[in-house]
Amino acid sequence: MSTSQPSHGSTGASGSEPIDLAVPQKNSVSLKVGMIGDAQIGKTSLMVRYVEGSFDEDYIQTLGVNFMEKSVNIRNTEIKFSIWDLGGQREFVNMLPLVSNDAVAILFMFDLTRKSTLNSIKEWYRQARGFNKTAIPFLVGTKFDAFAEMPDADQEEISRQAKKFAKAMKASLVFCSTKEMINVQKIFKIVLSKAFQLKLNMNEYTETGEPLLIYQQWS
Amino acid sequence: MKQYIRSADEEVQWSRFEQSLNGQRLVSGSSTTSTVSTATYLSDLDSSPDSDPSAFSSTPTSPSSPSPNRDKGQSSSQNSQEFLRLSVHNARRNTSLEVVTGQVDEPGSGSGSSSTSSTSSGSPSSRIRRRLSLRVPFLGFNRDAKSASQSEVPKQNHTQLNSNNGSPTSPTRIQVPKRLLEPSLLPLDESPISSRLTSLSLVDVELDETRTTGSPYKRINLSEYSLSSSSISSQASIPSCHRALLIPEILEIIIRYVDESNVIPHEIAQRRRKPLSLKHAMLIYGNAESARAAWSKVQREETTKQVRLGQLDESFFNGLYSCLLVSRLWHAISMEILHEKLHFKNETSWQKFVTSNGIANENKFSSRLPSVLVLHKIAEAKQIEVDLIGKKVGGKLKWLEFYTCPLIVPTRELLEGNSLTKIVLPGCSRVNDGVVALIAKMCPQVEHLDLRACDYVSDRGLKVLAKRCPGIKLLNVGRTQRGELITYRGIKHIARRTCVDTLGLAGCHINDRAIWELAIHRGPAIQRLSLNNCQFLTNNSIPRILGYTRNLCVLELRGCFQISDMRPIIQFKRYREMRGHPALIEGCELFELRMREAQWQMEVETSRQVIRDCLEWLYSEDSDVNYEKLRD
Numbered sequence: 017m018s019t020s021q022p023s024h025g026s027t028g029a030s031g032s033e034p035i036d037l038a039v040p041q042k043n044s045v046s047l048k049v050g051m052i053g054d055a056q057i058g059k060t061s062l063m064v065r066y067v068e069g070s071f072d073e074d075y076i077q078t079l080g081v082n083f084m085e086k087s088v089n090i091r092n093t094e095i096k097f098s099i100w101d102l103g104g105q106r107e108f109v110n111m112l113p114l115v116s117n118d119a120v121a122i123l124f125m126f127d128l129t130r131k132s133t134l135n136s137i138k139e140w141y142r143q144a145r146g147f148n149k150t151a152i153p154f155l156v157g158t159k160f161d162a163f164a165e166m167p168d169a170d171q172e173e174i175s176r177q178a179k180k181f182a183k184a185m186k187a188s189l190v191f192c193s194t195k196e197m198i199n200v201q202k203i204f205k206i207v208l209s210k211a212f213q214l215k216l217n218m219n220e221y222t223e224t225g226e227p228l229l230i231y232q233q234w235s
Numbered sequence: 236m237k238q239y240i241r242s243a244d245e246e247v248q249w250s251r252f253e254q255s256l257n258g259q260r261l262v263s264g265s266s267t268t269s270t271v272s273t274a275t276y277l278s279d280l281d282s283s284p285d286s287d288p289s290a291f292s293s294t295p296t297s298p299s300s301p302s303p304n305r306d307k308g309q310s311s312s313q314n315s316q317e318f319l320r321l322s323v324h325n326a327r328r329n330t331s332l333e334v335v336t337g338q339v340d341e342p343g344s345g346s347g348s349s350s351t352s353s354t355s356s357g358s359p360s361s362r363i364r365r366r367l368s369l370r371v372p373f374l375g376f377n378r379d380a381k382s383a384s385q386s387e388v389p390k391q392n393h394t395q396l397n398s399n400n401g402s403p404t405s406p407t408r409i410q411v412p413k414r415l416l417e418p419s420l421l422p423l424d425e426s427p428i429s430s431r432l433t434s435l436s437l438v439d440v441e442l443d444e445t446r447t448t449g450s451p452y453k454r455i456n457l458s459e460y461s462l463s464s465s466s467i468s469s470q471a472s473i474p475s476c477h478r479a480l481l482i483p484e485i486l487e488i489i490i491r492y493v494d495e496s497n498v499i500p501h502e503i504a505q506r507r508r509k510p511l512s513l514k515h516a517m518l519i520y521g522n523a524e525s526a527r528a529a530w531s532k533v534q535r536e537e538t539t540k541q542v543r544l545g546q547l548d549e550s551f552f553n554g555l556y557s558c559l560l561v562s563r564l565w566h567a568i569s570m571e572i573l574h575e576k577l578h579f580k581n582e583t584s585w586q587k588f589v590t591s592n593g594i595a596n597e598n599k600f601s602s603r604l605p606s607v608l609v610l611h612k613i614a615e616a617k618q619i620e621v622d623l624i625g626k627k628v629g630g631k632l633k634w635l636e637f638y639t640c641p642l643i644v645p646t647r648e649l650l651e652g653n654s655l656t657k658i659v660l661p662g663c664s665r666v667n668d669g670v671v672a673l674i675a676k677m678c679p680q681v682e683h684l685d686l687r688a689c690d691y692v693s694d695r696g697l698k699v700l701a702k703r704c705p706g707i708k709l710l711n712v713g714r715t716q717r718g719e720l721i722t723y724r725g726i727k728h729i730a731r732r733t734c735v736d737t738l739g740l741a742g743c744h745i746n747d748r749a750i751w752e753l754a755i756h757r758g759p760a761i762q763r764l765s766l767n768n769c770q771f772l773t774n775n776s777i778p779r780i781l782g783y784t785r786n787l788c789v790l791e792l793r794g795c796f797q798i799s800d801m802r803p804i805i806q807f808k809r810y811r812e813m814r815g816h817p818a819l820i821e822g823c824e825l826f827e828l829r830m831r832e833a834q835w836q837m838e839v840e841t842s843r844q845v846i847r848d849c850l851e852w853l854y855s856e857d858s859d860v861n862y863e864k865l866r867d
Contacts, residue, residue: 034758034782034783035782035785035810036782037781037782037803037806037807037810038802038803038806041809043841043844043845043848045845045849069858088852090848090849090851090852090855091847091848091851092844092848093844093845093848093849095848095849095852196860197858197859197860198859198860198862199859199862200859201857201858201859202857202859205852205853205857208849208852208853209853212846212849214846214849214850214853216853217854221862226862227862
């Protein structure tokens with residue numbers, strides 16, 4: 017995370033016209049966000065959805081690390097998220113430092129329809145913490161649209177388990193759907209609010225069956 | 236000039252010559268014996284092509300005499316041709332110049348028989364190729380360890396050098412008996428050399444900067460030249476010194492190299508000024524550690540100033556003075572080079588120079604007039620001496636410096652010649668408007684004029700200067716006394732008429748208008764401004780003009796207490812940083828404090844703005860699907 021004040025832009029150096037030193041400068045805030053979790057849970061999809069707004073159901077395996085930048089311009093400030101996404105296959109785990117070092121927040125992601133992906137969060141968390149102890153942890157469940165179709169008992173079981181994990185990790189818990197655009201942008205809003213300790217007025221969803229959004233309780 | 240003592244640190248290491256030849260001594264006597272002994276000498280050193288072919292043919296004894304000598308006396312390594320090394324070590328720069336001259340073996344000379352040598356020397360192809368290479372090791376030799384380590388490292392290079400030439404040779408060291416190096420025995424007559432030069436062809440002068448791998452040498456192949464055998468015959472009778480060192484052109488290059496390492500005494504420019512107090516250092520550096528380090532450095536320097544200067548003096552040695560003692564040719568060349576740059580840093584050398592050149596010697600100074608005349612802190616130098624010397628050396632000067640010599644001013648003769656571009660007269664308190672007018676009249680091409688602490692220079696002088704010297708780039712009239720003499724009226728002309736980019740106005744009573752003149756007329760060209768203790772400057776100048784002077788890289792504002800509007804200054808600093816050319820803006824404690832405060836305030840404002848903007852984004856609507864609506 018860093019703030020800086022870049023550029024007078026092209027305030028030109030030509031002729032003997034004076035340059036205007038008092039030009040309001042653009043402030044910029046940049047935050048690095050890492051995404052880790054098992055293979056085929058939709059990390060890259062979420063990133064592409066957030067950055068480009070597009071969604072593609074086809075699976076393209078991430079080889080190593082993906083990186084994208086999303087910048088949001090509000091008045092005089094540019095908020096820039098650099099999102100790093102690590103391939104879920106075990107062979108890419110040696111690139112974990114690339115993703116987790118200097119990250120402001122790390123999204124630990126799992127597939128809501130596959131319980132095994134939630135269980136391996138434990139190992140991901142342990143490894144990522146080894147590289148970065150200060151990053152704000154997030155537990156993100158994906159494919160909420162498919163999850164909502166599952167039997168209530170399964171939903172209950174996974175929600176309970178996810179809450180338990182989030183509590184243990186002191187993480188915010190978000191269930192999202194990349195396909196249906198549920199809770200995608202909210203993740204990054206929470207990242208920013210946590211990074212700068214800003215108060216957020218978003219509604220939380222805590223009941224089973226809802227796309228869980230819990231960011232105040234445990235962290 | 237001879238008052239300089241041979242320096243211990245830097246000298247031509249003749250010791251290189253003293254290493255071998257198995258103690259053979261040379262006798263220069265009557266004609267026949269000298270021929271024989273020469274031949275013996277040379278064949279020991281080298282194979283025969285080097286020796287006098289005419290001697291071999293004319294004297295029947297000579298072909299037989301060298302061969303047994305070689306066979307029994309020398310090892311196989313002595314098959315090599317002639318090698319000579321001259322190393323000039325410069326301890327202060329830690330570089331040394333090594334001249335290695337080697338010679339290619341002719342095929343068959345390895346057999347070492349007398350017949351080979353005579354035939355090869357007689358054959359038309361017996362032109363001797365020589366290579367003179369200048370090597371510049373990055374690490375100087377330790378003089379104490381020269382016997383062991385010095386001979387090791389060059390050796391590898393020699394073999395490399397020779398393998399380049401395609402024949403196996405290894406170095407042979409020549410011992411020249413010391414008495415032969417005495418000027419009386421050296422060939423002082425230059426005529427054979429110059430005649431020999433006609434047959435010398437400089438093939439190429441190339442600079443080969445690539446380092447040979449594994450060795451700390453930078454090899455410079457200076458020249459490769461061939462000598463016809465006829466020219467050698469005249470040389471062979473003079474065995475005492477290597478030919479390369481008798482060729483004036485080559486010698487001049489060597490001696491010039493030595494001279495380059497000589498430092499003309501000058502004021503060492505500071506990168507940034509010293510802090511005035513510990514608190515000031517804290518404000519400048521921002522953290523206690525480096526501030527303390529900087530401040531203790533200042534204190535240390537103050538206490539050890541005297542000692543340090545003393546050491547510095549010793550290190551200002553001049554290797555050329557040893558060269559003067561070698562031979563007449565060396566003397567002539569070194570003298571000429573020495574006379575090109577005259578610099579004095581103590582009373583005695585100046586006095587001696589004056590007595591030897593100014594008064595006693597009625598002739599013109601030398602064939603070449605000097606381009607540099609520097610008097611460094613010679614407080615006793617008198618005007619009459621400068622008058623005398625001026626008549627001798629004036630005319631071609633490019634750089635004239637009297638550094639804190641309060642009694643003297645430059646004379647008309649010194650300023651003559653239309654080549655003077657740098658005039659440095661700080662602390663010459665007798666310099667007044669008249670002298671400045673004289674400079675302006677005589678040197679319209681001057682670019683660099685330093686008149687610090689020339690208290691009597693006033694606006695009138697500046698006006699004349701601006702009128703006559705439009706090319707002036709650096710002007711410094713900083714002072715601690717009589718600041719009232721330099722005001723807006725003088726600076727106006729400087730700003731309007733000259734192409735000044737560096738201006739020192741410390742302690743002058745200039746006002747905001749003067750700064751505005753500079754900003755408007757010189758704007759982007761201004762690079763450095765020293766405005767220390769310009770008490771009349773207010774917020775109406777410096778903070779307002781920085782937009783005009785976008786290339787300003789050094790701004791000194793110590794003691795300008797009226798300047799309190801720091802925001803534009805900080806904005807300018809940031810602007811320069813953004814472009815990768817940070818500007819150094821220096822002020823006193825109060826100034827730095829104001830800078831810090833303003834900077835802090837600006838940062839707080841920025842953060843507030845960032846937080847406000849972030850909150851705005853957080854509370855804004857996003858394109859996420861609203862689940863509550865979806866559920867309904």
